[in-house]
Amino acid sequence: MQPFRDVLDECSFMDMGHIGPQFTWHKHYARYTIWERLDRVVATNEWFDKFPDTKVYHLDVTTFDHKPLWVVLEIMECCQHRPFRFEQMWMTESGCSDTIEAVWRSGEVDPRSVKLLNKVDRCGIELTKWSKKIFGSVRAELEKKLLQQAERRAIQGGNTVWMRTLEREINGLMDKEAKMWAQ
Known part of the structure; x- marks a missing residue:
């Protein structure tokens, strides 16, 4: 381990910190973790x-004992990788209609047909950004909160049974969801 630390010092590497759960690895034993x-x-x-x-x-994961690390550069945050899909549940949030109205009110100097297509595209991009920042994934957020709560209890010396049960249940749901999307 010391040679590794020497390389870190010699190259002037510094820890970049993290957002998310404190620990990136865990090992369950019969009476402790x-x-x-x-x-x-x-x-x-x-x-x-x-x-x-x-x-x-530090991302949450239930299928592996290490949490994956996701490095995001500011210049990468605006990229859209998946096709846009409007979610009906967004309509329950006022920010959705505010985002749509802001795009449609913006003035552009394009011919009518191009202007319409540009606004539809822009609306999709802005709603996707809004969704990621404000709305998120409801099911994933609920699962994450439950798992984080169970993890905090286990870290504080509590029983790990609840955490292990949640990990198994979430893995089962993820497998079912993967099969559904594969069809």
């Missing part, structure tokens, strides 16, 4: 200068 932050993202001062708003997320 070990919790550690084994996985980290490191960078140099030059990296911090070039990408000052880089964020490192």
